[in-house]
Amino acid sequence: MPILSAQGLKKYYGKEPNIVRALDGVDIAVESGEFVAVVGMSGSGKSTLLHMLGGLDKPTDGKVIVDGYELTKMSDEQLAIFRRRNVGFVFQNYNLVPILNVYENIVLPIELDGNTVDEIFINEIIDMLGLSEKRDNLPNMLSGGQQQRVAIARSLAAKPSILLADEPTGNLDTKTSQDVLGVLKMTSTKFHQTIVMITHNEQITQLADRVIHIEDGKIVREGRG
Amino acid sequence: MALAVTVIIAIAVCFLTVLFSYRYIRKNFDSIDRVLDSVLARNTDLSLEAAADSRISKLTHKAVKIIQMSEMDISKIRQEKEIIQSFISDMSHQMKTPLSSVAMYTDLLLEGNITEAEGQEFLLRIKNGTEKLQWMMDSLVKMSRLEVGAIELSPVPLGIKQTIADSISTVYGAAARKNIFIHTAYFEDVLLLHDRKWTSEAITNILENAIKYSLPDNKIDISLETLPIYTKIRITDYGIGIAPDEWNSIFKRFYRGRNAKGVDGAGLGLYLASLIFEKQGGYILVDSKPGIYTTFSMFLQNCKK
Incomplete structure (x- = not known):
């Protein structure tokens, strides 16, 4: 049973004749524990797809089913709670809260859900991602690679089953990209997570189990990695 | 008189409190019971109950995760079984060619009726075949030790x-x-x-x-x-x-x-x-x-x- 699937997914912006078909009938199924890379030019609809899969945006037509929940049937409030518990996000520009230190940024999603922080687990993540010495630093004191590692730690903190990453290495140089991606792969294996990652870097797709190519809002090619 | 009324009211309040707490606890236990029943039935369709901001919802959410984890384990085991099956069929296929050439040249040598040069040639081909088989055997042993997990790498x-x-x-x-x-x-x-x-x-x-x-x-x-x-x-x-x-x-x-x-x-x-x-x-x-x-x-x- 796929953990994440979309059927006949469409997202249109504007009206005829100036309609923009960002997604034009996408079917996708991701198995639990799989690492899928989505590759496409900018404007191909890959980010829109990721936003739909994570319940950040609603489709014009079609269904998204994650973990057995049909996102397209949920209210905004239910979606917010769903995302907090089930999905971890990693973005190109890290999206860290500038006035919170590394530790506070990482535990933010847990505290938002009103849960107590599993200190042992959080320390394990911080240690794994090589952030032990940076715990009390503010994000602007960190390098790009370090900031992205904090973002990965934050996305892992609530133990989500799915991790959605939108160009996680888009702002990083080749070497740092390789470093950060290794971390992403290592933690997903360790914590049994499913990853959908958007990228335009062909080198990086070598780490994925499957590569999906998207063009003009449609899947054009799919291959085992 | 006033005292009697007060006592009666107090008793009534106590009684109602006990009654309502009893009902409340029972209701919660019933919800937990329903969630556990779903776990037993491997029913992940606890649907939207898990997406609300209540204690029962958090419990439901965790129950759903437990079911999914066990399902994930099952599908992982199934996948591993498939890998092993395809591996056995791949491997036996790969070994067939060198083995049959070894068998064929051995037969030709046994039959006799060949020149010395041919004999040398056949022996060389047999040697090639056995070398290839030997090499595959070595790799196979290494792989099986790694894949079956008989040898744990100790970094x-x-x-x-x-x-x-x-x-x-x-x-x-x-x-x-x-x-x-x-x-x-x-x-x-x-x-x-x-x-x-x-x-x-x-x-x-x-x-x-x-x-x-x-x-x-x-x-x-x-x-x-x-x-x-x-x-x-x-x-x-x-x-x-x-x-x-x-x-x-x-x-x-x-x-x-x-x-x-x-x-x-x-x-x-x-x-x-x-x-x-x-x-x-x-x-x-x-x-x-x-x-x-x-x-x-x-x-x-x-x-x-």
């Missing part, structure tokens, strides 16, 4: 310099025969989490490939670079190269590159190497321009300071 903090040196000395003879010079750029030794014996085996496989797919009188470059989390070992050869559309396939079991036809091999070396790195929390990336160069970058975790 410990060790200097990587010795490990790389071990690999170079293993392939030194093969390199010398083709007059290929292995050049290692100077690097400070670093402690990396790895299992020396198996890691050296993996690096040896990469080096053997580099030698195999290079023309004579060439060189191979080895360098090391430490990143924040990983250290990268790079091995570059200037041989035939690998086209980008094959990068994702070359680490698969029994895959032979399109350029590799005519060169002996079974498609196991890179597979084994990537398996070894993965088991230690590392990974391998390839980069190549056909006809110009091929670089394998192997990543191992740094030791925490």
Whole structure:
């Protein structure tokens, strides 16, 4: 049973004749524990797809089913709670809260859900991602690679089953990209997570189990990695 | 009189409190019971109940996760079974060709009626066949030990310099025969989490490939670079190269590159190497321009300071 699937997914912006078909009938199924890379030019609809899969945006037509929940049937409030518990996000520009230190940024999603922080687990993540010495630093004191590692730690903190990453290495140089991606792969294996990652870097797709190519809002090619 | 009324009211309040608490607790227990029933029935369709901001919803959410985890384990076991099945069928298929040629030439020799030159030729072919089988057997033993998990890799903090040196000395003879010079750029030794014996085996496989797919009188470059989390070992050869559309396939079991036809091999070396790195929390990336160069970058975790 796929953990994440979309059927006949469409997202249109504007009206005829100036309609923009960002997604034009996408079917996708991701198995639990799989690492899928989505590759496409900018404007191909890959980010829109990721936003739909994570319940950040609603489709014009079609269904998204994650973990057995049909996102397209949920209210905004239910979606917010769903995302907090089930999905971890990693973005190109890290999206860290500038006035919170590394530790506070990482535990933010847990505290938002009103849960107590599993200190042992959080320390394990911080240690794994090589952030032990940076715990009390503010994000602007960190390098790009370090900031992205904090973002990965934050996305892992609530133990989500799915991790959605939108160009996680888009702002990083080749070497740092390789470093950060290794971390992403290592933690997903360790914590049994499913990853959908958007990228335009062909080198990086070598780490994925499957590569999906998207063009003009449609899947054009799919291959085992 | 007033006292009696007060007492009666007090008793009534107590009674109602007990009644309502009893009902409330019962209701909660019933909800928990329903959630547990769903777990027992492996019913993940607890649907929207899990997406509200209440205590029962959090409980439901965790129940759903438990069901999913057990389902994930089951599907993982099923996948592993499929891998083993396909492996057995692949392997038996691969062994058939050399084995049948050994059998055929042995028969011809037994029948007699052949010239001495033919006899020599047949013996050589038998030797080739048995060598190939021997080599496959060796790889098979290594693989089965790794895959079945009979041998657990034990990554410990060790200097990587010795490990790389071990690999170079293993392939030194093969390199010398083709007059290929292995050049290692100077690097400070670093402690990396790895299992020396198996890691050296993996690096040896990469080096053997580099030698195999290079023309004579060439060189191979080895360098090391430490990143924040990983250290990268790079091995570059200037041989035939690998086209980008094959990068994702070359680490698969029994895959032979399109350029590799005519060169002996079974498609196991890179597979084994990537398996070894993965088991230690590392990974391998390839980069190549056909006809110009091929670089394998192997990543191992740094030791925490």
